Structure formats: C-alpha cells, structure tokens
Amino acid sequence: MSFIDYIFQLTTYSELSEKLQQPLVSLLLLLFLTISYLMGNSLWHKLFGRNKFLPQGKHAYVTGGSKGLGKAVAKLLASKGAHVTIVARDKEHLQIALDEIKDAAKNREDYKNLIFTAISADVTSYEDSVRALNDACEIHNGRAPDFIFACAGACKPGLFVEQDILEFEDGMQLNYYGTLYTVHEGVKRMARQGIKGKIVLVSSILGVMSFIGFSQYSPTKYALKGLAETLRNELLLYDISVHCYFPGTIDSPGLQQENKTKPKVTSEIEGAEDAILPDQAAKALYKSLCRGDFHITSDLGGNICRVASKGPVSPTNNFIVDSLLGGFAWVGGIPFRYYIDKKVKDSKAQYPISD
Ligand SMILES: NC(=O)C1=CN([C@@H]2O[C@H](COP(=O)(O)OP(=O)(O)OC[C@H]3O[C@@H](n4cnc5c(N)ncnc54)[C@H](OP(=O)(O)O)[C@@H]3O)[C@@H](O)[C@H]2O)C=CC1
Ligand SMILES: CCCCCCCCCCCCCCCC(=O)[C@@H](N)CO
Secondary structure, X not given: OOHHHHHHHHHHHOOHHHHHOOHHHHHHHHHHHHHHHHHHOHHHHHHHOOOOOOOOOOEEEEEOOOOHHHHHHHHHHHHOOXXXXXXXXXXXXXXXXXXXXXXXXXXXXXXXXOOEEEEEOOOOOHHXXXXXXXXXXXXXXXXXXXXXXXXXXXXXXXXXXXXXXHHHHHHHHHHHHHHHHHHHHHHHHHHHHOOOOEEEEEOOHHHOOOOOOOOOOHHHHHHHHHHXXXXXXXXXXXXXXXXXXXXXXXXXXXXXXXXXXXXXXXXXXXXXXXOEOHHHHHHHHHHHHHHOOOEEOOOHHHHHHHHHOOOOOOOOOOHHHHHHHXXXXXXXXXXXXXXXXXHHHHOHHHOOOOO
C-alpha cells in the first residue's frame, strides 16, 4: 500500500489510535517531528542557513542604548565589530554605557577602527530625533547608519480609570512617535544613499495580546506591529529589511520603574519572576536577525503569542513549526483567557472604584 493510500485510509476510517500503534506510522510521526524541530531550531540554520546579519564594520544606531535592552544590544553589536551610536537623554548613564560598550569590543583586533558614540537627545521630540541622527551621520562622514534599533520605550501600568489622559499621551509619544521619528528620518537617509540596512522595532508580547493594567502601554506596542507590517513590505523598494521584536519581561531599570505603579494582579499575571536579563534578550534578538526572522520572540509564551497573532500576511519563521504551534495557541489561549478573566473577577474587592 502506498503512503498516500495509507494516509487516505487513516483519515477515511478514523482508526487513528489503532494505527498510531503501528511502527510505520510512529516512525513517520517521529521523523516529521524531528524535522520540524530541527527546522524550527537554530541548529537547522547553523547547518544549512545563510547568515543574514553581519554587523562587522557596519554602523548600528541604537535608541535607548544607555540602559536595559538597548544597552545590551549596543554591547553585543560592539563585540561583533559594529560601530555603535547610542541615544538617550541622561548624559551620565550614556557615559557609563559607552564605557561598557567599548569594553565589550576591546579584545577585537579591529578595536582601534571602531567608532563608538553617545548622543544625548529626547526621541519624543521630532527636532531632537533628527538632530541626533544628523550628528551620528556626520561622525560617519555623512553616511546614514546601516541598522536602526529603536529600543527607547517605557511602560506606566495602572488601572484604566485611575490613569490620567496625559499618561496615555506620553506613552504614545515615546513608544510610537519616539520610534517613528527616528525610523522615518533614518529610512529616508538610508534609501537615498542606497544603504541596504535593517530596521528593528521593539514591540512587546503586549503588542499582540494584553490584560489588566496595560491600557497605557499595550496599544502603543500594537501600533509598532502595524508600522512593521507596512514597512516590511514597502521598504522592499530599497532592500531595507524590517524586523519586529516582541520581548517578554526583561529585568531592566525600566522594569523596576514600572513595577512601582503596577497593580498586584497585573504582576501576578505577568509573572515577573520569569524575567530574562537584557543580555539574554539581546542575544536572542541577534540570533533571530541572523536567521532573518520578521517577528521575533525570545521565549515560549512569546512564540505562542507570535504565531497566534501572525495575521494573514506576515511571514512565519518556520512554516511547519509555526503551523503546529499555531494550532496549539488557538486551543491553549482558551484556558489562559479563563485564567486572566478569573484573576480580574477575583480581585474586584481589591480595586473598588473611587470618586
Ligand atoms: N523590560 C521589559 O519587561 C520589556 C521591555 N520592552 C521594551 O523594550 C524596550 C527597552 O525596555 P527596557 O530595557 O526595559 O527600558 P529601560 O527603561 O531599562 O531603558 C530605556 C532606555 O531608553 C531611554 N529613553 C527613555 N525615554 C527616552 C526618551 N524620551 N528619549 C531618548 N531616550 C529615552 C533611556 O534613557 P534616558 O531615560 O536617559 O533617556 C534608556 O536608555 C522598550 O521599548 C520597552 O517597551 C518590551 C517588553 C518587555
Ligand atoms: C497558550 C497561550 C498562552 C499565552 C501565554 C502568554 C503569557 C505571557 C504573559 C505576558 C507577559 C508580558 C510580557 C511583556 C512585558 C512588558 O512589555 C512590560 N514589562 C513592559 O516593559
């Protein structure tokens, strides 16, 4: 009996459990799962893939590069031989970060040729964003950066009815417009100069799903997903590749800050004890860029959310693995929703409405 006939018979007679016990079926299933696993794993990429991210000798422009994720990304890229420019407001932290970045690259042979720059600017201001990018280009003889990592961002959790409208506006101004201003200016320059670089937007798992306490933040990260969706397609005009990172909780100074206003129930659902270190997040991001992934995550929860929210157009990272995971997410999301809804209903007494 041919394989096709066999499968046909399986589906026709629905004797699945009985058939599964037969060696051939088990073997095929095992083979299928092994191949799927390898393809979804970096091993497959190591063996057969082409590295799509070679930072050596290239210029990376990192907003939010003085702390947390941005600093970790800047250090990693410096250790790989990239020229790095970091942008943030506070000069003291910029200097500390700059020293760490230099330190990360100091054992390289090409260390002396590498240019590391710190620029103090507020990315929520369009003028300041343009000025910072302009300064960075001037240092590189007018040449635009090859890569833009838009890491600057923040979260102010709280209950929707208790938060001030200004907090929502600030969130959008920093997380969305703070990214847009830099990316807009950067892409214009890259496109005009024919630089076939990369744009990396930093969203969050909360850019594809959300729950109590994140109304100030989650929509700003959804907005970035939409920007990435558009630019991935449009910037093909200039051979600029676009990537969107959806991290889970990262143990950064930003997290310490947001935890000050985070409702208890929000913390419990977020499970902050599972936070990864900025360096781990940067490494995961780097590996995904080498593979060329569009939607990037760095943990299982993130991966499940990523495939479940892919939409009809965004590319998968691995068609087989993502499809399998997608099916699981569709089902697994149901108990998760029951869980978060129950958490909120059970916390009613804790959060009475005040005048
Ligand atoms: N930590 C987490 O759990 C997660 C974080 N993310 C996202 O990852 C990114 C990095 O987060 P994280 O590392 O926690 O952040 P941190 O708060 O630790 O670092 C933020 C960086 O951005 C800079 N920054 C903040 N505001 C501005 C501004 N207006 N202009 C210029 N620079 C600014 C800060 O420097 P300065 O204040 O001096 O300007 C700092 O360098 C953010 O976009 C965040 O939303 C996503 C998922 C989870
Ligand atoms: C089967 C379906 C299961 C789904 C499980 C998903 C569980 C994930 C919990 C959400 C964690 C949120 C992390 C982002 C944090 C963040 O962005 C803020 N800290 C901002 O800085």
